[in-house]
Amino acid sequence: MNRSCERMFGYGAGELAGLNVSILMPSPFREEHDGYIARYLRTGEKRVIESRREVVARRKDGTLFPAELAVSEVRLGEKRLFSGMITDISERKEREAEMRRTLSLLGATLESTADGILVVDLGGKIVSCNQKFAELWRIPAEALSDHDDNRALASAHEQLTDPEAFLAKVRDLYAHPEAESRDVLKFKDGRIFERYSKPQRIGESIVGRVWSFSDLTEQRKLEAQLRQSQKMEALGTLAGGVAHDFNNILTAIIGFSNLLQMNMEESDPRRQHLNQILAAAERATGLTQSLLAYSRNKPLNPGRVNLNEIVRKVGNFLSRLIGEDVELTITVADEALNVMADDGQIEQVLMNLATNARDAMAGEGSLIIRTGPIELDQEFVSSHGYGITGRYALVSVSDTGSGMDRQTAERIFEPFFTTKQMGRGTGLGLSIVYGIVKQHNGYINVYSEVGKGTTFNIYFPLTEVAEKEQNAVDMRHPKGGIETILHVEDSEDIRALMREVLTGAGYTVIEAVDGQDGVEKFREHREEVQLLILDVIMPRKNGKEVYDEVRAMKGDIKCIFTSGYTADIISRKGILEEGYNFVTKPLSPNALLAKVREVLDGESPPARG
Ligand code: ADP
Ligand code: MG
Numbered sequence: 001m002n003r004s005c006e007r008m009f010g011y012g013a014g015e016l017a018g019l020n021v022s023i024l025m026p027s028p029f030r031e032e033h034d035g036y037i038a039r040y041l042r043t044g045e046k047r048v049i050e051s052r053r054e055v056v057a058r059r060k061d062g063t064l065f066p067a068e069l070a071v072s073e074v075r076l077g078e079k080r081l082f083s084g085m086i087t088d089i090s091e092r093k094e095r096e097a098e099m100r101r102t103l104s105l106l107g108a109t110l111e112s113t114a115d116g117i118l119v120v121d122l123g124g125k126i127v128s129c130n131q132k133f134a135e136l137w138r139i140p141a142e143a144l145s146d147h148d149d150n151r152a153l154a155s156a157h158e159q160l161t162d163p164e165a166f167l168a169k170v171r172d173l174y175a176h177p178e179a180e181s182r183d184v185l186k187f188k189d190g191r192i193f194e195r196y197s198k199p200q201r202i203g204e205s206i207v208g209r210v211w212s213f214s215d216l217t218e219q220r221k222l223e224a225q226l227r228q229s230q231k232m233e234a235l236g237t238l239a240g241g242v243a244h245d246f247n248n249i250l251t252a253i254i255g256f257s258n259l260l261q262m263n264m265e266e267s268d269p270r271r272q273h274l275n276q277i278l279a280a281a282e283r284a285t286g287l288t289q290s291l292l293a294y295s296r297n298k299p300l301n302p303g304r305v306n307l308n309e310i311v312r313k314v315g316n317f318l319s320r321l322i323g324e325d326v327e328l329t330i331t332v333a334d335e336a337l338n339v340m341a342d343d344g345q346i347e348q349v350l351m352n353l354a355t356n357a358r359d360a361m362a363g364e365g366s367l368i369i370r371t372g373p374i375e376l377d378q379e380f381v382s383s384h385g386y387g388i389t390g391r392y393a394l395v396s397v398s399d400t401g402s403g404m405d406r407q408t409a410e411r412i413f414e415p416f417f418t419t420k421q422m423g424r425g426t427g428l429g430l431s432i433v434y435g436i437v438k439q440h441n442g443y444i445n446v447y448s449e450v451g452k453g454t455t456f457n458i459y460f461p462l463t464e465v466a467e468k469e470q471n472a473v474d475m476r477h478p479k480g481g482i483e484t485i486l487h488v489e490d491s492e493d494i495r496a497l498m499r500e501v502l503t504g505a506g507y508t509v510i511e512a513v514d515g516q517d518g519v520e521k522f523r524e525h526r527e528e529v530q531l532l533i534l535d536v537i538m539p540r541k542n543g544k545e546v547y548d549e550v551r552a553m554k555g556d557i558k559c560i561f562t563s564g565y566t567a568d569i570i571s572r573k574g575i576l577e578e579g580y581n582f583v584t585k586p587l588s589p590n591a592l593l594a595k596v597r598e599v600l601d602g603e604s605p606p607a608r609g
Contacts, residue, residue, distance in 0.1 A: 008088050010060040021084070026058040041080070049073055049082070057086065066093045116213040119200060124174060126152065127208060136193065136213055161186045173197060177206045184216070191217045224410075225385055235415050236435065243291035250288065251586035252493035254281045258589050259500050285586055302440075304463055305343050307393045308332040308371055314347045315369075321351065322358040327366040337371055337393035339460040345436045352429040353397045353456055359420065360401025360454060368398045376459065387443055391462045398455040403448045412446065479597050480505030484528040487511050488518030488546060489535040489562070494585070498533070501589040502596070515541025519549045526554055531600055536563035556604040560595060562587065 001016050009016075009024055016023075022033035039045060048055075048071045057067040068087045073080060110117055116133030120126055126144065134144055138159070143151040153170075157163040166185060173179055177199055185193040193213045200208040257278050264271055311332055319328045350369070357367050374394040381387040404412070404419075411417045413434040418425030437444045441461050448454040485507050489495050495511055502509045510525055512518035515538045522529060532550060534543035541549075543561050550557055560581045581599050583592065 005086065008059075008086070009057070024057055026056055026064055029055075030058075054089065057088075065090050114214065118211040118213075119208060120211070121208040122174075122177060122206070124170075133213065136215060159187050159189070161188055173209065177209065185213075191215065192220050221385055231414070235431075239291040239415070243288040246284070246288050247585045248491050248494055250281055250285055252497050254278065254285070254586055255497035255501065255589055257281065259497075259504070262504075288586075302340050302342050304338050305341050305346075307337040307339055307341070307346070307395060307460065310341075310343050310346045311350065311369060311371055311395065314350050318350065318354045318367075318369075321354055322361075322367055323363060325364045326358060326361055329366065329368045331368070331370045333372040333393075335373060337373060337460075338463050339393050339440070340463050341440055341460060345439075349433045349436050349458065350395075350397070352433050356429055357397065357399035357401055357454070359424075360403070361399055362401070365400040365453075368396075370394075370396045370398075373462065374459065384443075384445065387459075392442075392459040393462050395458045395460070396455055397458075398453060400453040403450045403452050403454050405450050409446055409448050413444075480507065480593065481597060481600060482506050482508075483530040483600055484508040484510065484525070485531045485533060485596070486518065486522055486525065486529045487533045488513075488515065488521075488538065488543070489533070490514050490538045491535070494535075497589075498592070501592060505593050505596075507596070514539045515543070515546045518546045522546075522550050522553065530558065531596065532557060532559040533596075534559060534561050536561050558599050558602075558604060560599055 003013065006013060006016060020034070022030045025033060036047060040047070040049070048069060050072055052068060052070045055067055055069045056064050057069075058064055066089050068089050070085045071082055073082055075081075110130040111132075113130070114132065116130065116136040118126065118129040118133050129144060133139075134141060137152070137155060139152050139155050143155070153167075156166060160166050169181065169183065173181060180199070181195075181197045183195055185195050187193070192215075194216050195211065195213055197209055197211045199206045200210050257274055261271070261274050261278070264274070311330060315328065315330045322328060354367060361367075372394050374392050376387050376389050376392055378389055381389060408419060412430050414427070415431040416427040417431075418427035434444060437458055437460075443459045444456060446454065446456050485502055487495065487498050487502070487509055489498065489511075490513060495513075499509050499511065508528070510521055510529065512521040517540075518532075518534065518538075519541065522532070532547065534546055536543040538546075543563075547559050547561075550559075558581075560583060562583050562585060581595065583595050
């Protein structure tokens with residue numbers, strides 16, 4: 001026994017000489033050892049002799065360690081000697097175990113990641129890949145188990161929109177084994193992958209390449225939707241702001257023109273001019289209403305309406321709009337489709353869609369409008385990425401026109417997006433449609449194929465009750481009165497107009513220029529004032545704040561709010577609750593007078609307490 005063997009087993013120098021070798025073995029080998037030698041000597045049956053084996057060895061202190069043992073027999077005349085070579089393999093064993101742990105971790109990682117991973121050697125042969133890789137690329141399992149990389153490449157080739165660029169990249173990377181790359185792959189079916197590739201190294205040398213692929217399709221879809229809705233939101237705010245200020249100006253124009261008209265002789269030749277001014281101002285009002293509609297305020301005049309009736313009613317008009325050579329087919333559902341809607345705006349939607357269809361058909365083709373009930377289920381919501389499940393009325397408008405490609409279809413709802421010549425298209429038609437549909441808590445989508453035609457589907461939530469609630473006021477011959485009105489309004493133009501209108505009808509008007517001023521003026525005149533007319537949005541205290549402070553002084557004061565914003569946006573801003581008297585600008589003098597009389601003659605609001 002040499003010294004290193006003694007050290008390996010923990011014995012001192014010479015300590016082992018003369019002892020049975022079985023002392024170096026753990027049970028049960030220790031007990032079997034002598035029998036084993038005896039049997040060998042008797043029968044020649046070998047177990048360890050002349051072969052290498054891994055065994056368990058026992059140190060002097062009783063601890064065990066893995067060892068590799070090689071025994072051979074030496075004959076010296078009659079004497080038979082056995083020599084053993086023993087190596088402590090603890091470290092090697094430890095490394096092997098470590099390696100197995102690493103490999104299993106690697107395997108588990110590979111299969112649990114959401115990315116498809118492919119490992120190839122320097123010649124491009126598939127070394128390994130995970131299950132996800134095959135799923136993402138829709139590669140049949142047998143192609144992979146054969147490590148048939150040509151087949152894998154061919155399948156990539158079929159699916160990509162630009163396979164040449166893909167292959168060029170692959171070739172380029174094989175020519176530059178040390179390069180890393182990251183790019184995006186587009187599929188014919190619309191999927192989008194991110195591809196990342198990095199060399200595989202062993203020590204310093206590069207032995208292959210690892211490709212990883214992640215499917216970004218969902219994420220991109222969501223991002224695009226978000227961008228789109230942010231853009232629409234921003235444009236809506238802008239359009240709404242412009243329309244609001246413009247409304248104040250229009251109120252003054254229409255109001256003063258009306259006053260002139262009232263005071264003019266029937267035979268006055270200037271009446272013509274005045275009528276022109278009024279007609280132009282009415283058109284401008286229509287435009288600002290459209291802009292307000294687009295900026296997602298509530299419908300100006302919502303009520304429960306049967307969509308079928310609107311579609312039928314507007315049908316006549318549409319057939320004139322689209323021309324004689326376009327065949328119009330209208331098919332409405334048998335059951336009533338009651339929705340909360342402003343019928344004027346729904347007509348506008350149909351008209352805008354029909355106008356576009358006419359343009360797309362260049363004079364010939366057919367336009368089909370259909371209505372029907374539909375249940376939007378979870379599947380619809382997840383495949384479209386929007387919507388609330390429930391019962392809806394579907395209006396679909398199809399034409400057999402030019403259709404459009406995907407890029408165009410993605411942009412059509414943007415304001416000012418048009419593919420038409422200067423002077424022919426404004427790009428506002430569909431953005432107004434979009435705004436109106438949104439306001440009605442509906443959805444719109446489009447299916448189109450170049451050369452075949454286009455279908456717009458619009459979904460409006462169904463309501464249960466029928467019939468539009470009417471609360472019309474007689475606007476033609478409003479009566480005046482002798483009451484005193486406190487008018488609080490920051491726009492100079494509007495104050496001037498209201499002064500004319502209200503004093504002209506016999507009322508006494510006290511004016512205030514902002515919210516704070518309004519409260520002070522009321523304090524001075526609290527005994528006389530019978531009605532407040534408050535602009536909703538004003539500096540130094542909004543209309544609602546003024547109303548609250550005044551009510552604290554005089555609980556049953558009557559009040560009319562005015563604003564260029566429609567009731568919905570104001571209540572959403574938390575300024576007004578429902579049930580208040582409310583008129584939107586621009587207001588015509590007659591409408592205003594009618595409302596004033598109605599409120600003065602009506603019940604007082606309950607005093608607060
Ligand atoms: P405009 O009609 O003023 O161009 P729109 O907002 O109404 O604006 O429409 C925007 C664009 O959408 C059109 O320029 C056209 O390219 C496309 N489009 C709309 N409707 C259709 C349709 N039915 N068929 C084909 N293309 C259409
Ligand atoms: Mg249009």
